[in-house]
Amino acid sequence: MSATAAKREIKTLEKGKKETTEETISIKNLDVYYGDNHAIKDVSLDISPYKITAFIGPSGCGKSTILRAINRMNDEISNCRMEGDIHWRGHKLLSDEVDPVILREKIGMVFQKPNPFPKSIYDNIAYGPKIHGVKDKDELDDIVEKSLKDAALWDEVKDRLEKNALDLSGGQQQRLCIARALAIEPEVILLDEPCSALDPIATSKIEDLLEELKEDYTVVIVTHNMQQAARISDYTAYMYLGELIEFGETEQIFENPQKENTEKYITGRFG
Amino acid sequence: MVSLKSSSQKDDENPFQKGRNIKEKLIRSVLFIFASLAVIVSALIIFTLLEGSFNFFLGPEGSMLEFFFGTNWMPSGGDPSFGVLPLLMATLVVGGGATLIATPIGLAASIYLAEFAGDKVRNIVKPLIEMLAGIPSIALAYFALFTISPLFRVHFGASYFNMASAMIVISIMVIPIIVSISDDAITAVSSELEDGSLALGTTRWETTKNVIVPSASSGIIGSVLLGLARAVGETMVATLVAGSVANLTFSPLEEGQTMTAYMAQVAKGDIPPGAAIQAAFAVGLLLFIITYLIRLGGELITEHFTGGKEKKSHPFVRRAKERLERGWWRVKSILSTERDKVAALKNRYRKQKMGKVITFLCMIGPLLFLSYFIFNILRKGLPGMSITFLTSYPSRFPDKAGIFPVIMGSIYLISLTMVIAVPIGVGAAIYLKEFAPDKFYSRFLRRIIHNLAGVPSIVFGFIGYIILVEMFSVGGNLLSGSIILAFMALPIIEVSTEEALESVPDSFRDAARGLGATKWETVKNNVLPNALPGIMTGSILSLSRALGETAPILFITTMFAKNPPGGIFDQFMAMPTMIFYWTTHMKEEFQVLAATTIIVLLAILLTMNGIAIYIRYRTQKRRRW
Numbered sequence A: 001m002s003a004t005a006a007k008r009e010i011k012t013l014e015k016g017k018k019e020t021t022e023e024t025i026s027i028k029n030l031d032v033y034y035g036d037n038h039a040i041k042d043v044s045l046d047i048s049p050y051k052i053t054a055f056i057g058p059s060g061c062g063k064s065t066i067l068r069a070i071n072r073m074n075d076e077i078s079n080c081r082m083e084g085d086i087h088w089r090g091h092k093l094l095s096d097e098v099d100p101v102i103l104r105e106k107i108g109m110v111f112q113k114p115n116p117f118p119k120s121i122y123d124n125i126a127y128g129p130k131i132h133g134v135k136d137k138d139e140l141d142d143i144v145e146k147s148l149k150d151a152a153l154w155d156e157v158k159d160r161l162e163k164n165a166l167d168l169s170g171g172q173q174q175r176l177c178i179a180r181a182l183a184i185e186p187e188v189i190l191l192d193e194p195c196s197a198l199d200p201i202a203t204s205k206i207e208d209l210l211e212e213l214k215e216d217y218t219v220v221i222v223t224h225n226m227q228q229a230a231r232i233s234d235y236t237a238y239m240y241l242g243e244l245i246e247f248g249e250t251e252q253i254f255e256n257p258q259k260e261n262t263e264k265y266i267t268g269r270f271g
Numbered sequence B: 001m002v003s004l005k006s007s008s009q010k011d012d013e014n015p016f017q018k019g020r021n022i023k024e025k026l027i028r029s030v031l032f033i034f035a036s037l038a039v040i041v042s043a044l045i046i047f048t049l050l051e052g053s054f055n056f057f058l059g060p061e062g063s064m065l066e067f068f069f070g071t072n073w074m075p076s077g078g079d080p081s082f083g084v085l086p087l088l089m090a091t092l093v094v095g096g097g098a099t100l101i102a103t104p105i106g107l108a109a110s111i112y113l114a115e116f117a118g119d120k121v122r123n124i125v126k127p128l129i130e131m132l133a134g135i136p137s138i139a140l141a142y143f144a145l146f147t148i149s150p151l152f153r154v155h156f157g158a159s160y161f162n163m164a165s166a167m168i169v170i171s172i173m174v175i176p177i178i179v180s181i182s183d184d185a186i187t188a189v190s191s192e193l194e195d196g197s198l199a200l201g202t203t204r205w206e207t208t209k210n211v212i213v214p215s216a217s218s219g220i221i222g223s224v225l226l227g228l229a230r231a232v233g234e235t236m237v238a239t240l241v242a243g244s245v246a247n248l249t250f251s252p253l254e255e256g257q258t259m260t261a262y263m264a265q266v267a268k269g270d271i272p273p274g275a276a277i278q279a280a281f282a283v284g285l286l287l288f289i290i291t292y293l294i295r296l297g298g299e300l301i302t303e304h305f306t307g308g309k310e311k312k313s314h315p316f317v318r319r320a321k322e323r324l325e326r327g328w329w330r331v332k333s334i335l336s337t338e339r340d341k342v343a344a345l346k347n348r349y350r351k352q353k354m355g356k357v358i359t360f361l362c363m364i365g366p367l368l369f370l371s372y373f374i375f376n377i378l379r380k381g382l383p384g385m386s387i388t389f390l391t392s393y394p395s396r397f398p399d400k401a402g403i404f405p406v407i408m409g410s411i412y413l414i415s416l417t418m419v420i421a422v423p424i425g426v427g428a429a430i431y432l433k434e435f436a437p438d439k440f441y442s443r444f445l446r447r448i449i450h451n452l453a454g455v456p457s458i459v460f461g462f463i464g465y466i467i468l469v470e471m472f473s474v475g476g477n478l479l480s481g482s483i484i485l486a487f488m489a490l491p492i493i494e495v496s497t498e499e500a501l502e503s504v505p506d507s508f509r510d511a512a513r514g515l516g517a518t519k520w521e522t523v524k525n526n527v528l529p530n531a532l533p534g535i536m537t538g539s540i541l542s543l544s545r546a547l548g549e550t551a552p553i554l555f556i557t558t559m560f561a562k563n564p565p566g567g568i569f570d571q572f573m574a575m576p577t578m579i580f581y582w583t584t585h586m587k588e589e590f591q592v593l594a595a596t597t598i599i600v601l602l603a604i605l606l607t608m609n610g611i612a613i614y615i616r617y618r619t620q621k622r623r624r625w
Ligand SMILES: Nc1ncnc2c1ncn2[C@@H]1O[C@H](COP(=O)(O)OP(=O)(O)OP(=O)(O)O)[C@@H](O)[C@H]1O
Pocket: A034, A037, A039, A057, A058, A059, A060, A061, A062, A063, A064, A065, A066, A077
């Protein structure tokens, strides 16, 4: 994408923070293909701002693929093709006019397996801001501290910021990855099964954290864990074989599912 | 139930199959001996080097003090002196310089290949890089002497023999090593790390530079060290291009004799007998140790330092670093012309573009060199090509000279090498993979075989000559030449056979074993047939490499062999050594013949490689598991 198009993007992406309707992420007739594999089939739904939306469904149903469509990470997979569109703040996110590099600055992502860089804790957090042009070391120090505090990790690591991030425990690493995503001040955070590699204690820490984060961020989470979805999310989308079967408020989905398929899944009769 | 159990039990406990059992044991022992031959050979090499070095140091002319600290290397004449520093210096300038040139180019090329090139480009470029690695060093030496060296003479006032041209051409040999290993290391960095960085809104270039390359750093450093070991052990280019006068100088524009070049000088018979030849043992031992340590370092780094762990630094150092960093940032922000994010982004994309262009050029550069090299050799050599040239005998008159017996010599040599190396290499691999995969001794054997691959070819040639011709009186003939080449080819055959065996699924083995077949029967009937294409590919590739080797047979071949060898105890001449003699010939007409011979050699090598690649391609297409 050209730099002029990028310029347009930045201008528009940065204005107007809390215009709620503009803030909604509207997925419209999304189809995603990996080569011949039709992984997402005509999915439409609205993701509400400053809420937690959970995607659930059996393995391979396309949860990660949807997430990776929102911040265009699918662009990095060579045989992946997307059709339809995603509207956010008056932009068509899948169009050529949106530069994925800028988009990802606004829509951060945390992955299933903690993936800290083999650098120090400090450098992990500072990595994004540095690239995005923070030039002042004091400012950077502040960002690192704030991000780690927001990710509820600061107290555990403040004395060893120079240590290699790989020496942290799994749960700490995942919170580091969340802090790393927060450090570039995104508006939306996508989390793809952030707790699946963690023990219960680490998991509950992250869940508490997500509750706090939704004050300031739109949170989208993929989870395999039904209880987790029920506990923390405001809205739940149930997917099956690439199709969106049911979407609604979490309470309704879990207590009064409209589709038989949904009920079977959440009651654990398959999946 | 009972009968079932007995048939799947260990075969050597089965009382009903004594005959099979004895055969099985016999085969197992033979394979064990094949696998252990590498140990004997390694021990012989080390022992011979040590013994020769002792003799030299204890002899009247030798002195350890002078050897290690003397600054004068003057092996012949009334008052010879043996200070190895000049040889060491030239080795450092040529080998180190070549690696210094090759490292940034090779790394950049591997970055482009791994991160920016599409599958199509990769599929074209990787074989070409392999091809570059397959050019015999004697051919590159010819090119260096007659094409690169004149440039340095004309433009930089270099001497006729100069280290700079050797450096350039050896760097071309090192680049493929760095590219292929670094490419592996870079592609092995998990896509999760890559995703993690890209998801932060970084460009691919930023991700590559800041996350991927640092994560692959141990593999990259390993590749550089392996390349360095290769450069330090390179003989033909150093001999023909850098010169044969020991000279304690840093200047690449001057002549210098490397350690390998000195040994080659001994091989050519330009050295008076006595201490000067004994000194070659000491030089060989030093060379052996240096290349071994470099390779060992490379392997240790690659194996043990994955993930680029940071060193702990002293608080004082850290504070100083931080202060420096702060200062540097201030300077940067003052100098910065980026007024806003838009300009910054533009700049970031510009950097990506520049990175892509530069790494692309580094990938293309060696390929351009390859095509210019081929063009140049064809232009020089083709006029000399004719049926008569291929069918007549060498002569003192260039217009009558031909290479018929030389071609035959090479063909016989490589055939005999195959007869020796393939059974031993394949047998060793079968033993290590199928019979004793995880024992301590097999790990040790693997290590030894691996190390054998790193012994510089001139050391191989020298020691081979000493052991076979002087100790065992085999004579300077086809047999001893083949034995030397066979042990050089052996490691590659062993490794590729093990890989081929590895690729046969265990279910094939279990099925046969379940039906009561012995281990060897299983291997023979069920495993080997499926591994055959891989074994053939590896064998052909390693034999083609052996066919192009000059240094190891420099001691053995002789210009007096006018006829094709009639038996394994006959003297012979081979193409690489013929090229060597003609390249150093005073008459220009003979130098043309050298180019013509290079064309013939390259054509044969290309055919062999083509066959290997075809086999690999066909089995990849046909593979059903
Ligand atoms: N990189 C890829 N290349 C080809 N096909 C892919 C790729 N990634 C996913 N797929 C396919 O797309 C479909 C959806 O995969 P996706 O990873 O989105 O599922 P998921 O719901 O996240 O599953 P899980 O719960 O196992 O993570 C699957 O059929 C999968 O095989």
